Amino acid sequence: MIKKPLILLVLLFGTMLIAQEKNPKFSFDFDNVSLTEALNTIESDANVLFYYDENWLLGATISVSFVNKPLSEILTSILEETNINFFRLSDDKIILTQNSIVYDSLPEGFFGKEQTDSIEERTDIKVYSNPVFSNIEATKANTVTRTVRIGKENVSDNRTTFKISGYATTVEQNQPIPDLSIVLNGKSTGTATNTEGYYELEVPAGTSIIKTSSLGIEPSTTRVIVFNDGELNFQLNESVEFLDEVIVEADASKNVEEAISGSTELVVEETKNIPLVLGERDVLKVAATLPGISTAGEGAAGFNVRGGSTDQNLMLLDNAVIYNPSHFFGIFQALNPFTTKDVKILKGGIPAEYGGRLSSVFDITSKDANTEKIAGEAAIGPVTSNVALEIPVIKGKSGLLVGGRGTYSGWILRSLEEESLQNSEASFYDAIAKYTHKFNEKNTVKVMGYYSNDAFSITSDSIYGYNNRLFSLQWDHQFNEKNTGSLVLANSNYKFNIAYEGNSDNNFDLGFVVDETEAKFKFTYLYSKAHKFDYGLSAKLYNVQPGNFEPKGSNSIVTPINIPKEKALEGAVYLSDNFTVNDKLLIDAGIRYSVFAALGSTEARIYEENMPKNEETLVETVSYDNNEIVETYGGPEIRLSARYFLGPDFSVKASFNTTYQYIHRLSNTTTISPIDTWKLSDNNIKPQMGRQVGLGFYKNLEGNLYELSLEGYYKESDNLLDFKVGSDLLLNETIETETLQGDGQAYGLEFLIRKNYGKLNGWLGYTYSRSFLKLDSEFAEERVNNGDFFPTNYDKPHDFSAVLNYKLTKRFSLSANLVYQTGRPVTYPVARYNFNNSEYVVYSNRNEFRIPDYYRLDLGFNIEGNHKLKKFAHSFWNISIYNVLGRNNPYSVFFATENGELKAYQSSIFSIPVPTITYNFKF
DSSP: OHHHHHHHHHHHHHHHHHHHHOOOOOEEEEEEHHHHHHHHHHHHTTTTTOOOOOGGGOEEEEEEEEEEHHHHHHHHTTTTTTEEEEEETTTTTTEEESSSSOOOOOOTTTTTOOOOSSSHHHHHHSSSSSSSOOOEEEEETTTTTTTEEEOOOOOTTOSSSEEEEEEETTTTTTOOTTTTEEEEEEEEEEEEOOSEEEEEEEEEEEEEEEEEETTTTTEEEEEEEEEESOOOOOOBBBBBGGGGGGSSOOTTTTTHOOOOOOOOEEGGOOOOSSGOOOOOOOOHHHHHTTTTTEETTTOOOOOTTTOOOGEEEEEEETTTTOHHHHHHHHTTSOTTTTTTTEEEEEEEOOTTTSOOOOEEEEEEEOOOSSSSSSSEEEESSSEEEEEEEEEEEETTTTTEEEEEEOOOHHHHHHHHGGGTTTTEEEEEEEEEEEEEEEEEETTTEEEEEEEEEEEEESSSSEEEEEEEEEEEEEEEEEESEEEEEEEEEEEEEEEEEEEEEOOSSOOEEEEEEEEEEEEEEEEEEOOSSSSSEEEEEEEEEEEEEEEEEOOOOOTTOOOEEEEEEEEEEEEEEEEEEEOOSSSHHHHHHEEEEEEEEESSSEEEEEOOOSSSSGGGEEEEEEEETTTOOEEEEEEEEEEEEEEEEEETEEEEEEEEEEEEEEEEEEOOOSOOOOOOOOEOOSSSSEEEEEEEEEEEEEEEEETEEEEEEEEEEEEEEEEEEOOTTTOOTTTTGGGGGTEEEEEEEEEEEEOOOOOOOSEEEEEEEEEEEEEEOOOOOOGGGGGGGGOOEEEEETTOOOEEEEEEEESSSSSSEEEEEEEEEOOEHHHHHHHHEETTEEEEEEEEEETEOOOOOEEEEEEEEEEEEEOSOEEEEEEEEEEEEETOOOOOOOEEEEEEEETTTEEEEEEOOOOOOOEEEEEEEEE
């Protein structure tokens, strides 16, 4: 009786020992050791041999511990982050394979129906659903440049297609390649890279051929053997024909295919042939030649987009807001053309990601530095000089871009014989630095800093100055094949000052500052082929110093004035879906919800309701502590765009947008002035609100040689800010008593035809647009033009532009720029009368008349350097004549009384032809 249990116990224990010998367990502790070293340790302790190519494991390290784990579990863990699989050939022999799996059975039906036993009925072999077999010969092509294995085969994965993703960059400068076409050969599947050069593509398992193409980039053909999801990066050469391509270029069919209407992308390098004033390469001036975008006049800063005021444009430089992107009142842009990569302009369908302005977005991106070799570009002109350097910091991973430009116009003024200009000053400079670090394929960080400064003095006693200071940090992260995200931190600071120092005791310093700091999280989720979601949130803190007036020097007796600071917080969340309904219909639908809170510490003035705001109607003044909420605004903003294909290269697009704007520019001049201030919404000044609907037709001809577009729009706006006649805006603590808010209305039609390449290329653009404002009230002091709609200061119905480039040879070309615009509105004096022995002037209704029309012709001759492959630098000469017809275009019209007679005068910026020669070189 005792022996039987004892025998059973012995048998059970023996069975356990045999099982343990067949599946022994091991313990290892690897601390930042190479994968090769770890496999050597396992070979020694587990008494096994690995068969593999050591090149597969170069650079791979692990840090992990195992306690009493089977060898199969240990190998699965340490090889998880690699593309290596393993197969146990015998107890002491293990084969490692790259990407693929070694199968010990064949899939069902591999030998046809003659197979007698079904795979499912057999228990002696493993069954694999979808093994990957590569067939190199079946895809053999003479143009294949490389063969790439992607992903790691997984037995339990039954998918027949996988997602591959990656980045496309140039070999020469490691710059992202946007809008690169990536297609599967022989199939209708394809995609295009975004502005960062990133793409995602669904590819069948096994062997495929992928082809890439883009204007200015050499095409490539790659054989891929796909085992699972994975990465495939492209490093492509710039085409020799790059210099011969179109001046302004988007993706070959992007204008027809995308859902967003009214969008344009300008590449700075491709605008160098356009003749502009004083030879400056100016992408923002080029933007003003496109339909729907104009300026108030020659030398005017700021843009009027689709009937909007200059403060209604969101100007971004690497995600940081730039409040005044110009030098010399708009004659020059405040962006170094050699460090600026491109400008994306959105004036129709504005994606939900952007907010805070009513009319448009100018999303300006600076270059990423070359991480392979030192590169640079410089130019010498008659008034300015520019330079940019790209310096690799860690080869292939990080680089530093630095750029600077300045003017010697002050020296030129002082060199003139005119005595009144001997003490004049007119100078500017700007500098930018950008550091880019790619930690790995999933993490990239970009840090940018920018500073610009202007100083000018036409009289000997006053110096005017203004500057921009920007900082931004962007961290891009790829979570997985479907999810990517970015963290953005940005700070913008704009200020101006006036320093007066005469021979009297009223010397002073006057200054203004606006500062904003923003944090933003942006995410993209590729849910499926049909849905791509963009979502995120942002928070922005405003600090505004409306003005301070201080005595300058110990002898000054001026009384100090300090307008109380303003502070506010703006936040937003957004979600959009790029939804492919079918092969013809694409919808981009989004919603943005923004909120705004005016904060203390401040004293808020309360006026009688439904009464004019003045000292007589002031009820009380309420004090608010620091960060206490004074007033809140906000609401949903709808962003809806749709595209429908009428043909393979012909589409119709429609859009509807609603927007909020919580900050206003205060100026009683037509164009941007250096002493303009900015005002936050508060309990007395409401935020601006806008609604825009658009419809457009887009057509490409002859294989995208020609692009045609016709767009129409209608806009309505609420709470637009204007000012009473004779208003005093500077250093005014009760600014609400000088302002009026009313309704806006704008509509227009925009036509563009563009030829992308060939001996003659360029574009013709025409815009018919109207812009009106209505300031109505039951009180006469708040009513303008009897409460009717009247033209805004920037209403110019007809706007025509032609930008053309004709290539004589590969090195020589001729360029022309022709502009015509209707004269902007102006208010004229129409009569005089005497009252109590004093003479008074009677003015017309506001903006009832117009200054003369504007037209200008510029011509340029461009000389490219020779195209030798081995040389220090590539040179480029531009010889141009601005305003070749010598047209005396009026900038403004003003009136003065001389000897009892009222006389009209006009001022012009460039009334004679201005010849320029500029030398550029790039290495």
